Amino acid sequence: MIAASLGYCLRIIVTVIGKDRVGIIASVSAVLAEAGANILDLSQSVMDEFFVMIMMVDVGHAVVPFDELKSRLNSKGEEMGLRIDAQHEDVFKFMHRI
Amino acid sequence: MSVSRYSPQEIVETIRMVQMENLDIRTITMGISLRDCSHPDLAVAATKAYDKICRLAENLVRTGDEIASEYGIPVINKRISVTPIALVAESSAADSYVLMAELLDRAAKQVGVNFLGGFSALVQKGMTRGDATLIASIPQALAVTERVCASVNIGTTKAGINMDAVALMGRTIIETARLTSAQDGLGCAKLVVFCNAVEDNPFMAGAFHGIGEPECVINVGVSGPGAVLRAIEKDGQTDFGTLAATIKRTAFKITRMGELVGRAASEKLSVPFGIVDLSLAPTPALGDSVARILEAMGIERVGTHGSTAALALLNDAVKKGGAMASSYVGGLSGAFIPVSEDIGMIEAAGMGALTFDKLEALTCVCSVGLDMIAIPGDTPAETIAAIIADEAAIGMINRKTTAVRLIPVPGKKVGDMVEFGGLLGRAPVMAVHRESSAGFINRGGRIPAPLQALNN
Incomplete structure (x- = not known):
């Protein structure tokens, strides 16, 4: 379903920013798994006291529309006191790579 | 494929620019040619224009919102520019084009865009009957419509300055203010007088779809004064x-x-991509100010000595950085300094640090011109015309676009505050010179094309 709206590029970047706590990866992964989105890669680090997790996610076989996935991630973020965003990978590719 | 293609710093930088520094796409503007909408009956021409706009721009707003959601970058405005209406309406015998403006307004509302530009005429060398009719229709058209924007090009480096048109625009601005006096002359915020107008500008109120443009095109205006400000602040004293x-x-x-x-x-949208206009366009929002960038460079208040040099550096660096980033750069591309739309400009004008004359100096090195400046309602038409002439002369001699968007606010005096609302912001009424320019303006005719025009 997302394929239709995102075109040929089916990778999104999910970012989680906030205070570190137990279970962040598990919770975010659960939301993605439920939506049929496949985590391709993941990195985490601490920047300026904030926990930053970045996931590259394949949504080619996702079973919910992109907007729905975004809002599910947003509500999970609110629940956990984190900021969770999902964006088309091209945003980062365009801004930082020529 | 791996996340390590991007460093966490890069990812966080992007998110910070959007969420905290107001980086946004200021406008996606669809340019639509109405050249095939001419008709001897203006009502038919207007209906053809309405139908064409509704057909081509049907999905513009939805697409803009979709892109904003997918990429996580706000797309603030979706807009339309059309062929200068003087060219489209001229084949009709109508002696007013207000009807056309009304249909354009209806089309803008139908497709959901907040502004539609192109109620325009290009008269740098002289006027046709259609041009004269269009200009005569501007005050009424801007009073009865909400979303239509008008512009008139009165000079170019190649043609010189049409001083008859300049004088006429002085009177037109006064009349536009009078007809919208209940809203503090708001009609004038939708009227731009240009020298060296560009054909692919996506920004309002001066957007129109030039005659060298294709049938339909997408132009994009970006903006991020906040991101530039933050980067300068972070660097400290360099x-x-x-x-x-x-x-x-x-x-x-x-x-x-x-x-x-x-x-x-x-x-x-299956429409060709035209240009990216790499302008720094401020909004009244906190942290979205060009004035604040100059202040971060070490200018205590915009308007004081050093402001022009600071703005020149900013404008040039924006162009150099932006030119590398896009295959097709166009439009106005530079830093805008509208007074009412920039919190730092509003403050500086209010406290007297920023004067009208300094604004004129700043326009020599910035993107466009004297923009969104409130002046006393009793300013004579000849004085407004002389301000336009000065600004056009700067554009003509320096081979750049300059423009004037002044609001002579009916009943208001120097120092009064005027609220335009929304993106148009608010402004203190600024003083203009009281000495008359009427003798100069009333000479009539054209200022000849400058030596710069003779470069073939």
């Missing part, structure tokens, strides 16, 4: 070379977003 490099790097990143969104919109 020398000018470093300062310029920081601005270039930030402008590059901002413009890349415009390129990305432009390409996406073009593909989704």
Whole structure:
């Protein structure tokens, strides 16, 4: 379903920013798994006291529309006191790579 | 494929620019040619224009919102520019084009765009009957419509300045203010007088779809004064070379977003991609100010000595950074300094640090011109015409676009505050010179094309 709206590029970047706590990866992964989105890669680090997790996610076989996935991630973020965003990978590719 | 293609710093930088520094796509503007809508009966021409706009721009707003959601970058405005209406309406015998403006307004509302530009005429060398009819229709058209924007090009480097048109525009601005006096002359906020107008500008109120443009095109205007400000602040006290490099790097990143969104919109709408306009366009929002950038460079208040040099450095660095980021750069491309739309400008004008004359000096090195300035309602038409002539002369001699968008606010005196609301902001009424320019303006005729025009 997302394929239709995102075109040929089916990778999104999910970012989680906030205070570190137990279970962040598990919770975010659960939301993605439920939506049929496949985590391709993941990195985490601490920047300026904030926990930053970045996931590259394949949504080619996702079973919910992109907007729905975004809002599910947003509500999970609110629940956990984190900021969770999902964006088309091209945003980062365009801004930082020529 | 791995996340390590991007460093966490890069990812966080992008998110911070959007969420905290107001980086946004200011406008996706669809240019639509109405050249095939001419008809001897103006009502038929207007209906043809209405139908064509509704057909081509049907999905513009939805596409803009879709892109904003997918990429996580706000797309603030979706807009339309059309062929200068003087060219479209001229084949009719009508002696007023207000009807056309009304249909354009209805079309804008139908497709959901907040502004439609192109109620325009290009009269740098002289006027046809259609041009004269269009200009005569402007005050009424802007009073009875909400979303239509008008512009008139009165000079170019190649043609010189049409001083008869300049004088006429002085009177037209006064009349437009009078007909919208209940809203503090708001009609004038939708009226731009240009020298060297560009054909692919996506920004309002001066957008129109030039005659060299294709049938339909997507132009994008980006904006990110906040991101530039933050980058300069983070660098601290550096020398000018470093300062310029920081601005270039930030402008590059901002413009890349415009390129990305432009390409996406073009593909989704199956309309060719025109240009990215890499302007720094402020809004009244906190942290979205060009004045604040100059202040971060070390100018205590915009308007004081050094402001012009600071703005020149900023404008040039924005162009250099942005030019690398997009295949097709166009439009106005530079830093805008509208008074009412920039919190730092509003403050500086209110406290007297920023004067009308200094604004004119700033326009020599910035993107456009004297923009969104409130002046006393009793300013004579000849004085407004003389202000236009001065600004046009700067554009003509320096081969750049200059423009005037003044609001002579009916009943208001110097120092009064005027609220335009929304993106148009608010402004203190600024003093203009009281000495008359009437003798000069009333000479009539044209200022000849300058030596710069003779470069073949």
